[in-house]
Amino acid sequence: MIKSVRKIYSYWxxxxxxxxxxIFFILPTIMSFFFSLTRWDLSSWTFIGLQNFQSFFQTxxxxxxxxxxxxxxVLTSSMKVIIGLMFGLFxxxxxxxxxxLRSVVFFPSLVSTIAVGMTFSSLMNPTHGIINGVxxxxxIAGPDWLGNPSLxxxxxxxxxxxxxxxxxxxxxxxxxxxxxxxYNEAFAIDGGNRWQKFxxxxxxxxxxxxxxxxxxxxxxGMRTFDLVWTMTQGGPGFASDLVAxxxxxxxxxxxxxxxxxxxxxxxxxxSLLAFPLYTFLNKSEVAE
Amino acid sequence: MTGKKVRIxxxxxxxxxxxxVVFLVPFYFIIVNAMKGPTEASEMSIQLPRILILxxxxxxxxxxxxxxxxxxxxxxxMTIFSIVCIVVFCSMASFxxxxxxxxxxxxxxxxxxxxxxxxxxxxPTFWVLNTLHIFKTMASMxxxxxxxxxxxxxxxxxxxxGSIPRExxxxxxxxxxxxLRLFFSIIFPLLKPVTATAVVLNAVNIFNDxxxxxxxxxxxxxxxxxxxxxxxxxxxxxxxxLLFADxxxxxxxxxxLYIFFNKQIVSGMTAGAVKA
Numbered sequence: 001m002i003k004s005v006r007k008i009y010s011y012w013x014x015x016x017x018x019x020x021x022x023i024f025f026i027l028p029t030i031m032s033f034f035f036s037l038t039r040w041d042l043s044s045w046t047f048i049g050l051q052n053f054q055s056f057f058q059t060x061x062x063x064x065x066x067x068x069x070x071x072x073x074v075l076t077s078s079m080k081v082i083i084g085l086m087f088g089l090f091x092x093x094x095x096x097x098x099x100x101l102r103s104v105v106f107f108p109s110l111v112s113t114i115a116v117g118m119t120f121s122s123l124m125n126p127t128h129g130i131i132n133g134v135x136x137x138x139x140i141a142g143p144d145w146l147g148n149p150s151l152x153x154x155x156x157x158x159x160x161x162x163x164x165x166x167x168x169x170x171x172x173x174x175x176x177x178x179x180x181x182x183y184n185e186a187f188a189i190d191g192g193n194r195w196q197k198f199x200x201x202x203x204x205x206x207x208x209x210x211x212x213x214x215x216x217x218x219x220x221g222m223r224t225f226d227l228v229w230t231m232t233q234g235g236p237g238f239a240s241d242l243v244a245x246x247x248x249x250x251x252x253x254x255x256x257x258x259x260x261x262x263x264x265x266x267x268x269x270x271s272l273l274a275f276p277l278y279t280f281l282n283k284s285e286v287a288e
Numbered sequence: 289m290t291g292k293k294v295r296i297x298x299x300x301x302x303x304x305x306x307x308x309v310v311f312l313v314p315f316y317f318i319i320v321n322a323m324k325g326p327t328e329a330s331e332m333s334i335q336l337p338r339i340l341i342l343x344x345x346x347x348x349x350x351x352x353x354x355x356x357x358x359x360x361x362x363x364x365x366m367t368i369f370s371i372v373c374i375v376v377f378c379s380m381a382s383f384x385x386x387x388x389x390x391x392x393x394x395x396x397x398x399x400x401x402x403x404x405x406x407x408x409x410x411x412p413t414f415w416v417l418n419t420l421h422i423f424k425t426m427a428s429m430x431x432x433x434x435x436x437x438x439x440x441x442x443x444x445x446x447x448x449x450g451s452i453p454r455e456x457x458x459x460x461x462x463x464x465x466x467x468l469r470l471f472f473s474i475i476f477p478l479l480k481p482v483t484a485t486a487v488v489l490n491a492v493n494i495f496n497d498x499x500x501x502x503x504x505x506x507x508x509x510x511x512x513x514x515x516x517x518x519x520x521x522x523x524x525x526x527x528x529x530l531l532f533a534d535x536x537x538x539x540x541x542x543x544x545l546y547i548f549f550n551k552q553i554v555s556g557m558t559a560g561a562v563k564a
């Protein structure tokens with residue numbers, strides 16, 4: 001080569017992407033650490049040390065978001081992992097309607113979260129809603145799905161799974177269809193029932209797909225805001241508040257420092273939970 | 289043999305029924321209620337409309353001097369400009385990142401992981417926008433969407449660039465191409481499949497984005513389609529028929545994209561799930 005690699009593959013190519021990313025993503029992230037230590041009204045700030053974090057962990061209306069966020073992320077991701085796998089296996093079987101069903105399951109992922117949230121708010125309406133209407137046909141008095149403090153968070157989790165399971169399913173389908181046919185044939189020759197095939201062949205082979213589903217849905221769950229906000233606004237009371245909705249509430253209330261502290265808390269939670277999960281899953285994948 | 293066929297048919301039946309109840313009823317519910325009068329829609333039933341009212345759609349479009357039309361214009365321009373930035377910036381960056389591995393690479397990888405995982409810091413972004421005097425502008429929204437969606441696209445592009453043989457670069461260089469020409473007239477056209485994926489996937493995501501416009505584009509002039517639904521919902525709680533008509537209208541663009549590009553959407557969403 002005549003010209004050096006450095007010159008042809010010039011780092012100038014990185015500049016536009018790096019500039020936008022550093023200014024609009026990394027810089028705010030770094031500044032959130034600083035602003036979380038201040039009382040701040042966008043024009044001037046006073047340094048108040050760790051007071052914001054103190055109130056974040058000691059005020060019930062704020063700290064409940066931490067617990068709820070973890071419940072939300074763990075439940076949505078584990079349900080998507082399991083239900084998505086079941087759907088994926090079903091939609092890779094020999095049924096004739098599989099192409100149609102694949103599109104149907106995937107369809108909710110295309111509709112905006114706010115539209116889904118609004119639709120389900122009315123489906124879950126305690127008196128008029130269809131869900132309770134169907135339940136009453138069986139003689140069951142349906143609860144107030146979104147108005148009952150001990151139920152609201154789980155109703156939102158259900159809708160999140162409803163909307164997101166399609167993506168999990170297509171990821172699994174991609175994993176299942178990439179299993180080389182030789183393996184299936186070899187298994188048929190060796191003999192073995194369906195269950196053994198699932199445990200010893202399918203499950204190990206879809207591990208990369210499963211890891212993707214786990215990571216995507218776990219991080220998605222930790223960061224989620226829009227669904228909760230359209231369905232319950234964190235209510236009733238603070239029963240379904242997540243860290244992300246607390247950040248929004250503090251921001252609209254004008255407590256910018258507290259809102260930034262919320263961001264730092266969320267960042268810390270994801271770093272402490274999702275990064276280790278990611279490296280753990282990647283390592284166990286390589287080890288196999 | 290026939291027993292097996294019957295079993296598969298049975299599975300088909302169960303699958304379709306289950307899908308209909310779980311996934312299709314909510315959409316059917318949206319569509320019927322978008323065509324009812326206000327009192328009928330407030331019953332929230334899944335019955336067919338007693339009186340079919342089709343001008344709900346035009347009512348929504350004309351509401352408040354066509355704020356929804358304006359929102360469509362805003363959302364579509366936000367989506368298009370963001371996609372142009374994302375595609376150009378990410379493809380350029382990924383090309384050099386893949387070809388020129390150096391001591392910088394681990395640092396870049398770390399930043400990508402950060403971009404994929406961490407939530408964007410909201411309030412400090414206001415500070416950035418204020419400092420640059422671009423708060424409440426479409427340009428700032430485009431740059432924010434670009435920054436947020438960048439890491440994923442770089443990941444998509446970088447995997448694809450790796451599959452383009454270096455011999456192509458070398459031949460072009462020997463023929464006298466400089467870096468810019470090499471990239472834009474040789475490499476970029478070869479990236480077409482992944483560009484299609486990036487465009488369609490980002491189109492759906494950015495068009496459907498609610499959170500970022502809620503924070504960074506407040507005010508009636510900058511309203512996006514997802515925000516119209518949100519504002520209708522808070523201001524207009526009794527007119528479910530209009531709300532659902534709005535839902536139908538704003539779900540049409542992603543649906544059209546899916547009909548024509550479902551392969552690209554699915555391949556984008558499953559990227560990284562299958563190790564080659």
